[in-house]
Amino acid sequence: MTMSEMLREITPEEIENFHRDGAVLLKNIMGTDWTEVLAEGLEYANDHPDGTSVGVSEPLRIDQWPASHSPKLKKILDESPVAEIVGKIINAPVRFYMDQMFYKPAGLMAPSAWHQDTCYYNIDGHQLVRAWICADHAPRSVSMEVVRGSHLWNATYRPPVGMDPKENPEGAQALEKDFAAGKVLVGKEAHDHFTYFESFLDPGLPELPDIDSLRGSFDIMNWDYEPGDVLLFHGNIIHSARGGVELEHPRRSHASLWAGPDVSYLHRRSQAIPDPLPLYDFEPKDGQPLADFPEVFPLSWVP
Ligand SMILES: O=C(O)CCC(=O)C(=O)O
Numbered sequence: 001m002t003m004s005e006m007l008r009e010i011t012p013e014e015i016e017n018f019h020r021d022g023a024v025l026l027k028n029i030m031g032t033d034w035t036e037v038l039a040e041g042l043e044y045a046n047d048h049p050d051g052t053s054v055g056v057s058e059p060l061r062i063d064q065w066p067a068s069h070s071p072k073l074k075k076i077l078d079e080s081p082v083a084e085i086v087g088k089i090i091n092a093p094v095r096f097y098m099d100q101m102f103y104k105p106a107g108l109m110a111p112s113a114w115h116q117d118t119c120y121y122n123i124d125g126h127q128l129v130r131a132w133i134c135a136d137h138a139p140r141s142v143s144m145e146v147v148r149g150s151h152l153w154n155a156t157y158r159p160p161v162g163m164d165p166k167e168n169p170e171g172a173q174a175l176e177k178d179f180a181a182g183k184v185l186v187g188k189e190a191h192d193h194f195t196y197f198e199s200f201l202d203p204g205l206p207e208l209p210d211i212d213s214l215r216g217s218f219d220i221m222n223w224d225y226e227p228g229d230v231l232l233f234h235g236n237i238i239h240s241a242r243g244g245v246e247l248e249h250p251r252r253s254h255a256s257l258w259a260g261p262d263v264s265y266l267h268r269r270s271q272a273i274p275d276p277l278p279l280y281d282f283e284p285k286d287g288q289p290l291a292d293f294p295e296v297f298p299l300s301w302v303p
Pocket of ligand 1: 102111112132240241255
């Protein structure tokens with residue numbers, strides 16, 4: 001079956017809004033034939049938890065690289081207009097970096113905590129774009145929200161995960177020793193035995209402000225999302241999803257992370273998510289562009 005391409009062009013205003021605000025919701029840009037593929041792909045991933053599945057049977061399930069074992073999600077990455085949409089917003093070639101699933105079953109919606117994406121990964125750059133798509137109608141009370149313009153604050157905040165030296169001084173000390181000895185802390189094996197909580201809670205990075213208690217002090221953007229829309233946001237933007245609302249249907253989202261030419265490898269002490277598995281064999285060095293590893297990050301779209 002031939003699947004639909006982009007339903008419309010991205011407007012110059014949408015491109016400008018993305019770069020200024022750090023996020024833009026592109027309404028009705030992917031055909032609903034893709035929504036069915038997305039829903040089937042997410043259901044498959046949900047039914048087949050792997051080592052990277054966090055929160056199985058809980059109200060928020062997060063999987064890393066679900067497209068690596070869910071054929072329909074792989075189809076979304078390889079054949080849907082998502083890569084093209086990202087490439088057009090940054091007007092540059094794009095490579096796929098990684099993807100995640102956020103599966104919230106029907107009932108009381110769990111929130112997704114405020115965070116930046118970049119600080120979880122060993123990458124750095126300005127042309128890092130998340131494409132967030134959802135198989136379900138998601139009103140603004142449960143879809144994504146961002147702090148407008150925070151992608152330009154030039155600040156890297158502490159990911160709200162990892163081993164806290166106050167709660168586990170011995171564990172944190174052992175990690176500290178390994179780090180000083182130059183060991184890879186979140187290595188290949190993390191793909192099978194994944195946990196955020198064995199990484200550092202990096203005390204060297206500033207804590208995120210308590211945005212929920214100070215909502216009036218921040219310029220928060222949020223959107224009512226309909227299947228067929230694509231929400232794009234910058235890797236450095238501070239974002240979250242609200243919870244506490246009852247939904248009669250699940251809220252199943254897929255977020256893929258794409259890199260333009262300025263994105264390079266940067267080993268971060270705060271790394272919580274392992275490098276893509278095949279990358280370990282190349283022993284990447286800080287500052288190497290992802291383009292140096294075309295076997296791991298082939299071009300997905302070129303202008
Ligand atoms: O879908 C969600 O609730 C969270 C998504 C998210 O935080 C992300 O894509 O980085």
